Amino acid sequence: MNKFAFVDCTTVDQALAELKDGAVIKAGGIDLLDLMKDGIVTPPKLVNIRNVSSLRGITASKDGLHLGPLATLSELAAHPEIQRDYSALADAAGHAATPQIRNMATLGGNLTQRPRCWYFRSSDFDCKKKGAGSDECHAHEGENQYHAVMNNSTCAMVHPSSTAVPLLAMNAQVEITSKRGKRSVPISEFYVPPEKSLINETVLQTGEIITGIFVPAPESGTRSAYQKYGEKESFDWPLADAGIVLVMEGERCRKAAVVMGVAAPTPIRSQAAEAVLTGATINEATARAAAKAAMQGATPLSQNGFKVQLFQTAIYRTILLAAGQMQRDPSAIG
Numbered sequence: 001m002n003k004f005a006f007v008d009c010t011t012v013d014q015a016l017a018e019l020k021d022g023a024v025i026k027a028g029g030i031d032l033l034d035l036m037k038d039g040i041v042t043p044p045k046l047v048n049i050r051n052v053s054s055l056r057g058i059t060a061s062k063d064g065l066h067l068g069p070l071a072t073l074s075e076l077a078a079h080p081e082i083q084r085d086y087s088a089l090a091d092a093a094g095h096a097a098t099p100q101i102r103n104m105a106t107l108g109g110n111l112t113q114r115p116r117c118w119y120f121r122s123s124d125f126d127c128k129k130k131g132a133g134s135d136e137c138h139a140h141e142g143e144n145q146y147h148a149v150m151n152n153s154t155c156a157m158v159h160p161s162s163t164a165v166p167l168l169a170m171n172a173q174v175e176i177t178s179k180r181g182k183r184s185v186p187i188s189e190f191y192v193p194p195e196k197s198l199i200n201e202t203v204l205q206t207g208e209i210i211t212g213i214f215v216p217a218p219e220s221g222t223r224s225a226y227q228k229y230g231e232k233e234s235f236d237w238p239l240a241d242a243g244i245v246l247v248m249e250g251e252r253c254r255k256a257a258v259v260m261g262v263a264a265p266t267p268i269r270s271q272a273a274e275a276v277l278t279g280a281t282i283n284e285a286t287a288r289a290a291a292k293a294a295m296q297g298a299t300p301l302s303q304n305g306f307k308v309q310l311f312q313t314a315i316y317r318t319i320l321l322a323a324g325q326m327q328r329d330p331s332a333i334g
Contacts, residue, residue, distance in 0.1 A: 065215040069108025088166035088224035095334025115157035151264040155194035158262040165243035169257035175212035191266040225322035270294035291315035
C-alpha cells in the first residue's frame with residue numbers, strides 16, 4: 001500500500017475543500033482499503049467523512065424516505081419503517097456481506113463500489129477500465145463464470161451494489177454536492193455504462209460527494225422484495241439477484257418494477273418483465289413468464305450460461321415473495 005495523508009473532516013464544506021490533487025473520500029472504507037491494498041488505486045490523501053454528522057440519519061416522512069449517505073447497512077436493515085414500507089431496501093441492506101461489514105459499510109459507499117471483476121482487481125492484469133492503454137476485456141475469453149450476461153460487449157464486469165437494485169426499482173434520487181452547489185440525479189441516470197465511459201462507473205465528478213438519497217413514498221398497495229443467490233450460504237457475492245416492486249390491487253398487479261443487479265455492468269430494469277406483470281394476476285405462471293421475459297436478449301459468455309436460468313429463478317421467486325405468495329427462499333444467500 002502506498003503512503004497517504006489522512007484528513008478528518010466534520011463538515012461537508014471541509015471535505016469539499018480537501019478534495020483536490022487526487023484526494024479521495026473515505027467513509028466506511030470497506031471497498032477503498034481493499035483497492036489500496038491491491039494496488040489498484042493509490043490516492044495521496046484520504047478525506048475521512050465518517051464524522052460529518054449532517055451526512056447521517058434516516059428520516060421517513062409523508063413525501064418519502066430521506067437517507068444520509070453515512071447511514072450504515074445495518075441501520076437501514078433494522079429501521080422499522082424501511083422494513084415496513086421499503087422492504088426490498090431492508091432486504092438488500094440486511095443480506096449484504098457479513099454483520100461486521102454491515103456495521104461499517106455505508107449506503108453511499110455501497111452505491112459507489114468499484115466493479116467486481118477479478119481482472120480489474122488484480123494488479124497482474126491491465127484492462128480497459130484501468131486506463132492503462134489496454135483495449136482488452138480479459139473476461140470475454142478468460143475465466144468469466146461470475147461475469148455479466150447482459151450488456152457485456154464492451155466490458156463484462158458486474159455491478160457490485162446490492163442497495164442500488166431496490167433503489168432503482170423505487171425511483172430514488174441521489175443528491176450530489178460540490179463547491180458549485182447541489183444537484184439531484186435520478187438513480188436511473190447515476191450509473192454510467194461502459195459504452196459511455198470505461199473509467200467512470202457513476203456521474204460523480206472530481207470534487208463532488210453524495211450528500212443524500214431520497215426515495216419517494218410508495219403508492220398504496222405497494223409491496224417489494226429483494227433476494228440474491230450465490231455459491232455460499234451466507235456472505236458470498238451474488239451470482240444473481242432481483243429487486244421487485246409491485247403496486248397491487250388485490251391479486252392484480254397495477255404497476256411493477258423488475259430490476260437486476262449483477263446481470264450487467266449497471267443495474268438494469270426489465271421493461272419486458274414489467275409488461276408481463278402489469279395488469280396481470282400474480283401467480284407462479286405470470287411470475288415465471290416475467291422472469292423469462294427479463295432474460296430476453298441475454299448474451300452469456302463461455303462459462304456463465306448457468307446464470308441465465310439462475311436469474312430467472314431469482315426473479316420469479318422474488319416476485320412471489322413481494323406479492324406475499326412465498327416466504328423468503330431458503331436457497332437465497334445472506
